[in-house]
Amino acid sequence: MITLTESFKVKDLKSDVKPIWCPGCGDFGVLNAFLKALTDLKLDPAHVAIASGIGCSGRFPAFVNAYGFHGVHGRVLPLATGIKLAKPELTVFAVGGDGDAFSIGAGHLPHAARRNVDLTYIVMDNEIYGLTKGQPSPTSPFGMERKASPYGTYDAPLNPVAMVLSYGATFVARGFSSQPRELTELIKRGVEHPGFAFIQVISPCVTFYDTYARFKESTTPIPDDHDPSDRAAAMGLAAETNVQYLGVFYEEDRRAHHAGVTLVQEKAGSDFSLGDLLERFER
Amino acid sequence: MITLTESFKVKDLKSDVKPIWCPGCGDFGVLNAFLKALTDLKLDPAHVAIASGIGCSGRFPAFVNAYGFHGVHGRVLPLATGIKLAKPELTVFAVGGDGDAFSIGAGHLPHAARRNVDLTYIVMDNEIYGLTKGQPSPTSPFGMERKASPYGTYDAPLNPVAMVLSYGATFVARGFSSQPRELTELIKRGVEHPGFAFIQVISPCVTFYDTYARFKESTTPIPDDHDPSDRAAAMGLAAETNVQYLGVFYEEDRRAHHAGVTLVQEKAGSDFSLGDLLERFER
Amino acid sequence: MPVNDMVIRIGGESGEGIVTIGEVFVRIAAFSGLEVYTFRTFPAEILGGHVTFQARISDKPVLSQGDDIDVLVSLNQEGYDKHIGELRPGGTVVYDSTNAAPTSGADDHVLYPIPVDELARSIDFMRGRNLVMIGAMVQLFGLPLDRAEQMVHRRLGRFKDVLANNLESLSLGYKYAEEHFTQRPPVYLEPPLEEAKDGLVITGNQALALGAVAAGCRVYAGYPITPATDILEFLAKELPKVGGVVIQAEDEIAAINMVIGASFAGVRAMTATSGPGLSLMVEALSLASMTEVPIVVVDVQRAGPSTGMPTKTAQGDLYLAFYAGNDEAPRFVIAPSSVEDCFYQMINAFNLAERYQVPVIVLSDQSLAPRVETCARFRLDQVRLFEREIPDLSQDNGYQRYRITETGVSPMAIPGSKGGHYTAEGLEHNEKGNPNYTPQMHQAMTDKRWRKVDTARQQLVLWSNVVEEWGDDDAAIAIMGWGSSLGPVQEAMARAQAAGYKVAALFPKVLFPMPDLRIRRFIRGRRAIIIPELNQLGQFARVIQHRYSRELIRDSVEVVSLTKYQGLPFRPVEIFDKVVEVSQALAVRAGVE
Amino acid sequence: MPVNDMVIRIGGESGEGIVTIGEVFVRIAAFSGLEVYTFRTFPAEILGGHVTFQARISDKPVLSQGDDIDVLVSLNQEGYDKHIGELRPGGTVVYDSTNAAPTSGADDHVLYPIPVDELARSIDFMRGRNLVMIGAMVQLFGLPLDRAEQMVHRRLGRFKDVLANNLESLSLGYKYAEEHFTQRPPVYLEPPLEEAKDGLVITGNQALALGAVAAGCRVYAGYPITPATDILEFLAKELPKVGGVVIQAEDEIAAINMVIGASFAGVRAMTATSGPGLSLMVEALSLASMTEVPIVVVDVQRAGPSTGMPTKTAQGDLYLAFYAGNDEAPRFVIAPSSVEDCFYQMINAFNLAERYQVPVIVLSDQSLAPRVETCARFRLDQVRLFEREIPDLSQDNGYQRYRITETGVSPMAIPGSKGGHYTAEGLEHNEKGNPNYTPQMHQAMTDKRWRKVDTARQQLVLWSNVVEEWGDDDAAIAIMGWGSSLGPVQEAMARAQAAGYKVAALFPKVLFPMPDLRIRRFIRGRRAIIIPELNQLGQFARVIQHRYSRELIRDSVEVVSLTKYQGLPFRPVEIFDKVVEVSQALAVRAGVE
């Protein structure tokens, strides 16, 4: 984590690309909290890389004055993993939507988590496909009627927090785009967490599925007495579906992936020359 | 589930293709338990379809006198889902290895589970890539040294039972290839379960990772007092890593995917003619 | 002067109902017996953002979006400023005078200000603004008011409480125009006054989805992607009514594997996607080809590469469709050339898939998919479906799924059939389907799989809708193309012929297997073949140039690749100009020779 | 007669150490100054199953596995029965007489029974059976015992407790042969007795991995797949020693996206896979091309389609490498032609990728990957690496990542550089990288991306190892090909020339961009060009035929596609026969003309 000594403002971090989001989209709140977190942490934007997939939320990197990569749909975690592998000194973010993360990208999440790649993954979960204009996503509730599900969905929604907990992730949190202050803190904690930090952010889509009212009602902070080192308790909180808890469900200190890489490099030793290696193949 | 009235023998179900497996491979035990389960249930083999991906375990379908599909690596669940979608009256199995299921195929598992597609998924988990000659898999333990990990693996293994529980699967079990009788019973229960039945089978690879001794030691039946309708308790048992519980962790009755399809078809109504539909587009 | 061929563009913020105005207006026109053809652009923003709706309306079949804009309808200042430059000199501007004002340079145009807001406010029904504008347009351009009223009944009749208001808004606009403008616009319409014609007003994706239903498709698995999503959405509504299923898969890889599974189980199945999705399906396409499972994959092409420009058009996926796969796995490729053709090519697609047990890729594109066209009613009575060849298991002891046959096609048993069990095998296999790696077997099975292409090529000669050929038989200049550029080519040719040029044209609908006989015959005697397509490399031109190089060079036929890669369809004039250019070059050369 | 060119085959159950015997024997030969070239088949079973190890040993560079088998070594009856049919008349059989007995038809062969079990048992060291056989083979075929002993020291020296036993086993076999057989085999070796030559004994995949290390690759992400897995395994061991990383990804899609991420971050990165994996990478290849991120993707081709025959060879992925992607995204393609060349082409691959900011696909194959060849020591001192062009950010205010330049290449800022931040964009974009869908920008950016191909084509003229051309300049018959068929072609040509035929040959190593100048020059004056390749369609032949159709037809050069699709590499005789056939046809035609 490379920081600057002088402080800077949120507006210095805003790029001149105007977000394409609809007025009122939750993603604005996420972007603001994100910029605030970077500002608070004084992260040097030249050492920040933000990877994303495709979706309304995937447009995120271009709005920030930092290095960004708007990749293909669902592959944000491998992309971000590659960046971190190559340059561990960068502060790496992965961002995207619920479809990107839990539908087409669902196969990468267990692996980023089990590897404990040191990056912060912010999933802007609006329980819908925004960019393609409103199809159900894996987190859409039962019975959702949309053009792609005119008779109502009949598959059970996934529970992202529970899933990621079951992958052995070392930092699992949930935020809400309408609570920017709390969200900023979560993002800061995620960045500071030395490993894979997963933050599900409820970020409503005003255009195709306006859930502001529902989530204002159903969200509540994680009880103070919750012990975030207790995975089973975290699982219990995640299983609650009547209320949606906000905050850090779980945090654990475990060797991050790049630390494992360093260890391997040490084990391998560095006395190496290509010439010597060739010897092995001499006749 | 279409059954025969007359009974038949395991040997009637064995195809004339000789398994390519190494002598002692756990997959033999799984195949035998499978054949026994079909025989016990008197399943009409003409109405059985077995889909598989690629791996030693993926060769399974060809050894059975039933319909089979040896597809590509990691896509067994969509393949099997497609079969079931088209012909709900078939008894459908998906089979394959841990790499097929939890590495390249990891993105499909949450979806087959949340849809509750009525099929039985048997994962022959040997904690290694057998067919490609011994690379670590997502279930390989920490520190495993193989040619692809000469300095030892340093990523945490996944916990398949916990994962699948977190997806909201309605039937989750674990068996062991060395306990054919118990395994046969698990497969029978999986088939009879009207929804997605996930069975992780410990099936050691004698050639690249012989775990017989370890699992003979560490496996133990799920305690009698476990309530398989209690997901949290099931999660607790799954979280145990010192002992590996065998049996049914969880079972729940929820509408299967094809029943949802039927419901949708009823809602949609059947008074349809293409001619009438064209009317809608008349000028 | 009633010029019954008019290009009208409507511009403004997307929220303002541009599309509603456009769609209702063209439907009134169609309902009045005219032909229509629409074109729209999509904003970069999700909500709001600038959107363009354009329509060409004529009393003859419309084949392209046209070249110049005759009429601009602006709902706000931006809608005026952005498009006025493209309006042809002397063109007509109809604008909402409460929200826009013509600026300098407007002297060239004929102006019709309509105080839309005021009029709507006068009856205290602001939601009627769109209908006020439509009313004025109906009057100005000569459409019958009664047909407009009937259309309002049809489209908005179910909102009973405001029906009267809606009708009043329409009539307010109509009357305002009638009362305030004595001069008719330079271009207006004169619909045939007989009964409304029989026929459809429909988009490419709708026609394609209907074609799938008609072809017996009963399982659809897909993942949303622009511009293919509404095929999923259409079928999600309709397939369950015929006992079919639509499943929104977790991704494209899942979708195509589901389709393979469903077809293996005996049900006609398809998916639809766009280029990025097709890229993900490459591995499974090979699997379908190897296991000989019939499937249909629609690719609604969009501009790329990579995510590219999802709302812009291109014909850039031909190579991908032809060749993508490890080693060599035959698949067939079809390209429909109009909205109407989308319907018939889906019949061909399923028939090819089922008869030859191959994956069939249907290449539509972003210009075809959302476009509304008038066309003849689909002839359901003429739809003929070919059945998959099934073994007679009562006769066949020791059934062999991959029996090596003369045609390459082997009877396929369906799960549930006693005695037919086999394992569909992605490894190389023997006739029974068991893995087999001997050199002889691999060669024999490769030959068997490819033999189906030749079999199909021969049998296709007898199929309908496989090739479209028209124009002057004896023309030195010919045009060959594929897919949605057919319309602009037809129109360019009509103009060229009117201007005294001789031109012939051929569009294969089935691109793989290529109809060699027809094409060889077509090439003969030409001097130059222009091949227009929406990509940079000239993919089809290269395929043609290679495949028929012997004939082309023997007969000294020059292949002129005309490519465009701007995300936009061809304008007829671009093709017309090329025809003129090439014929002048030929004339010069003839002079020199 | 010492015929210093001998093809020896060893057959038996895989568990029995066939491969050990073969590998140690060829290493002794190489160590004795001879050249070797191996070929193996892999059993269908995971463990056990029949396996074949074949080696050609000569005092001249070996270019192919040869045509006929001179020597068969059988360790059991099956190993005898399965292969005896392929032994040439008068060939030699060495067999374990405790486990195999020659059957009828053996009269044609010279037999050397070795009681391997008995001998091993005599010193109570059954594990020494392989060495007993090796000892006998060393003696029979004329290799020096001291070199054999040194090799045992080298390879087995670390097992100190049994070293003496091992040496004794070797010598037992040697002595047995010496004492029992007075007649030498019809074919034996006479190694040059000087010091062992300088050079390597190495496989294709090892050479390729070493090339990657030498080219500065520091991140490798991959997913296991036959026959590419050992590249991953090799680098997993070596890369960490130079501060690099290997990651076993969860699948191929993840692997290539990791590689893209790593290269974006400024580190040279690659992946390796086989056809099914490459199929899954198509979407990301397009992304790399669109975002202009340099990456290297190795495809060790195997026979397909679909899962196909993982342990058999083919050259079937050329089209996939060239064309797979939605719409048009340039990528470069390279094909190494020998084990040695694998090393140098990896240098080319990284240089092309870094210099032109494109994905580069390297097409190796299953015959090249596991094969052991002797070759010259790689000239590390001659490796020249090209650096990625980096912007001078101290000068550059308002850095534009995708600046439109004459070459098409735009300087690329690396994360961590102040003032260089930008977003790599998979949507169409402007020079800064911001999404932009205007027709003009799309056209300009498409042109920019493709301009890199032309720039590279021009600059490549000066690179080394880009084309290999040899033979008779004035030959009417030429051979063109790609990849691993170079060896068999070289050998076939040598034979043809020896038989009085004139032949020329050209193999481009960089296939995309195709070295047009060289090929055009090469084509001139030929009558026929034979294009051998291991696929059914003749993919390369089609590419050549199309690309140079003008020249080919103008000069009446016939393209003769010679395809083989049996999962096996070419035998030189197959190519030689074609040369003879074509030249006879030409002669007949010349007579007629």
Ligand SMILES: Cc1ncc(C[n+]2csc(CCOP(=O)(O)OP(=O)(O)O)c2C)c(N)n1
């Ligand atoms: C391979 C591929 N498939 C499909 C698409 C189309 N697509 C773009 S974004 C998206 C899903 C958007 O939903 P989500 O990830 O939840 O993001 P949101 O727009 O809601 O922020 C889809 C299906 C694509 N771009 N690429």
Ligand SMILES: Cc1ncc(C[n+]2csc(CCOP(=O)(O)OP(=O)(O)O)c2C)c(N)n1
């Ligand atoms: C797309 C693709 N990638 C890689 C492979 C190579 N491959 C075949 S099986 C396999 C993994 C085998 O492991 P597992 O699934 O655990 O099955 P097992 O052999 O252990 O039963 C791999 C990587 C392939 N066939 N296809």
Ligand code: SF4
């Ligand atoms: S469509 Fe929904 S998710 Fe997308 S920008 Fe608009 S409000 Fe946000």
Ligand code: SF4
């Ligand atoms: S390699 Fe392992 S998994 Fe494969 S067949 Fe042999 S023992 Fe079984």
Ligand SMILES: [Mg+2]
């Ligand atoms: Mg979303």
Ligand SMILES: [Mg+2]
């Ligand atoms: Mg395994």
